[in-house]
Amino acid sequence: MDKRPQPDPQTCQRFAEEMLAYALRAGADGAEVVVRDGTELEVKVRLGEPELVKEAGSRALGLRVIKDHRAAVTYTSDFGAAALQDLARQTVELAGLAEPEPTGDLPGREEMARELPDLDLWDDAVLEIDVAEAIRRAKRGEAAALKFDPRVTNSEGAIFGRVVGASAFASSAGFVGSYRGTNVSFVVEPVCDDADGKKRNGYHWTSARFRSALLDEEEVGLEAARRTLAKLGSRKVTTCEVPVIFSPDAGRGILGQLAGVSSGGAVWRKSSYLAQREGTAVASPLVTVVDDPLIRRGPGSRPFDGEGLPTRVNIVVAEGVLRTFLCDVFSARKLGRKSTGSASRGVGGGPHVSTSNLILRPGTTDPRDLEKVDRGLYVTDLMGFGFNGVTGDYSQGANGFWIEGGERIFPVSEVTISANFDDLWKGIDGLGRDLDTRSSTQCPSFRVAKMTVAGT
């Protein structure tokens, strides 16, 4: 039977080169093309029965053209030669609506990547996972959670998913390249009934580029059940100022927000409280933050950036001192410097700064020792937005555990934690050795000496 072919980098690259030629022929001074092709399989099992089986493939092409220093960006999912030629003409025409901005010109030829590292992002074994296996594994993981304790009474389900993708990029500044990657993930979310009529949900998850690196699904289910049960009896605490310990799951959001205000785009737009702070202390001396796109099998690894520049390890914060902003070509030019190779490029928009594998380097402390405080809050997860990058004001909803005498005394919900971001990062006085490498934003447990907890 006629089946859709699996994503292939060479095919993507041929389309990218074809489109680049059309754009230049249509009169563009310069052009960049990104092509993405991917397939997904998602299976959700709930209370032992399949609830959703989703399987499909999708591909799209994005084009950016520069004509007389004016830029336009378009995208399509129609790969017919006639459609692509039409799009090339329309995009060049569209650029006439923009106004000249030489800062937006393509990177210089000398900046482009020459050799692409092999980052080992593809696992054939991921492709072998079929619907039947995904259902079997999801059932097994969910069943482990449901059997663990009679107080686990319900389930939001267990989701097993895999994605397979290929990506190509071509630029008239002198680059063409492609790569492919796989990812597989599993999450279980049990529900317990609490005494006051409330329900408590919790979850645990695993994710990896290689099938062999995925945690066993029963282990995931059991840990999900443990985490959910631990929330039974959650309550508020009295408003106070105490040390706050972030789990790696909760800390990830805080680290991601730091990356947002360290991005060249936010800085030149005067939308970061860190503007003009390069070379100064912005965090505790314990803090070193790196963006490393070159980790083999890393969830956020990439062999070249969204403008065809070589990727490289960037140290953003070294022992508390802000070393560099992460820049794409545009923001680098605005700030009078060179790109750090940190551009990413979606199909639907132009290049922008994004992190790859953003890592808060772990310390040497046993994470349990971070909890050795008289009174404090251990945060397991955060809720809501509540970060203003311009001022650094930070306030989010939090769940976790109340600590007294170094011990977790009871679970906490419906409180907020707040601080100015500058105080938060400078106030880090403990760093765990438990780096969590499951996601592309990675941190260990860490402790902030003092934050405001608002409750009753």
Place this chain on the structure above:
Amino acid sequence: MIESSLVAPALTSGPLGQIDAAIAEKLLATALSSGGDYADLYFEHRSGADYVFEEGRVRTVGRGVVLGLGVRVLRGDATGYAYTEELSDARMQEAARTAGQIAASVATPGPVAIQTLSVPDFYPVLQSSLDVPGADKVALLRRADQAARAFDPRIVRVEASLSEEWREVMVVSSDGRLTRDRQPMVRLGVHAVAEDGGKRQGGRSGAASRRGMEQFQRAGQSPEDHGREAARLAVAMLHAHEAPAGPMEVVLGPGESGILLHEAVGHGLEADFNRKKTSNYTDQLGKRVASELCTVVDDGTLTSARGSINVDDEGFAGRRNVLIEDGILVGYMQDRISARHFGTVPSGNGRRESFRHEPLPRMTNTLLAAGQDAPEDIVRSVKRGVYAKRFSGGQVNISNGDFVFSLTESYLIEDGKLTAPLRDVNLIGNGPEVLRKVTMVGSDFQLSDGTWTCGKDGQSVPVGIGTPTVKIAEITVGGTRAG
């Protein structure tokens, strides 16, 4: 966070015009050939454009088109789903077969007699904004930029953007229903940054609706209005004070505060969570879940509102659904699967982000009905509290009902008067508890004109929110100033 795409010809002349009942019938037969008990097809053609204006010039112009088919097959409560953006026979048949895998037995479905149903028209549009010359839109952005800069010398940076979308959808189901809709959207947004003696602050204003260019001629919706409002907010919050921490009386201003209803009750009343008994409102129908002052409605029929839908993404007409009446829970928001479970009819709330997504029960425009109190009396009644005016968003935990929302403009209330502006802060509460503490409801109902986008299970859909001025006797304010 708005994903924009863009432009299309009239309803039956675009790519979807070539899809007829005969093609649909063949696909539905394939979809059900493995023994599914229901199937539907969702064809989507979406065109969009974006304009970004910064540093006094148009920086980029973007445009794109998305076309695709999603096939869904149900077997009991289980869903099989597949999609394709290539509308060739082979790919559409492959998607239908793949979605059908959810069923394991072999069936020989009978032929489907497909009938085209008429749908209401809650957002009449004479002309898609996409058919208007791009230069007209650039002119709007320039006006917004100038108004923001002219507002105050402390404004040091302005960014204005406009996006537009025209989406055509066609839903065909194996119970023989065929519906078509076209769904316009225009959005304008302005972000201004103010600077004063080393202090810096940002302000945003924007609006979106299912209209064409006429949106910008409406009262309060000109580019100048939004430019000035973004600038006003940035300047007003420049010297904001530390917000208090702890439980306080809070007055929610009209319009945007409707985010309270969206988070505190809206999500919890989506029928899927109640069917699965994972919502804290499970089995509460007919019971008191809010103060008797509260009547909450989800209304997909408001003229040209961002969250309105003529027909939902399962082919059911948009409706006005009362969820809570005088504090009593009277209904959930239903999609097809949940309606069957509850033995009721779909309520026009089955929505999806795109052809790549299965439908879920979702909100449209979620509102708190007006009450009796004069808004100024509500503020006057507070000795010490917080007045909340503008928000950036919120989130809820469906299971336990805890929700947060984030304030970007708020003021301290002292002795019945607004005093110091407060730094960005979150409010946190528990849905049912907070709604029982609603002690005053104003007569000044307002629909927010903001660009609200709701996320659930990784799917984003446009929604509306609205409320009159409301007083909450106690809710936790998450500031930095304890005591």
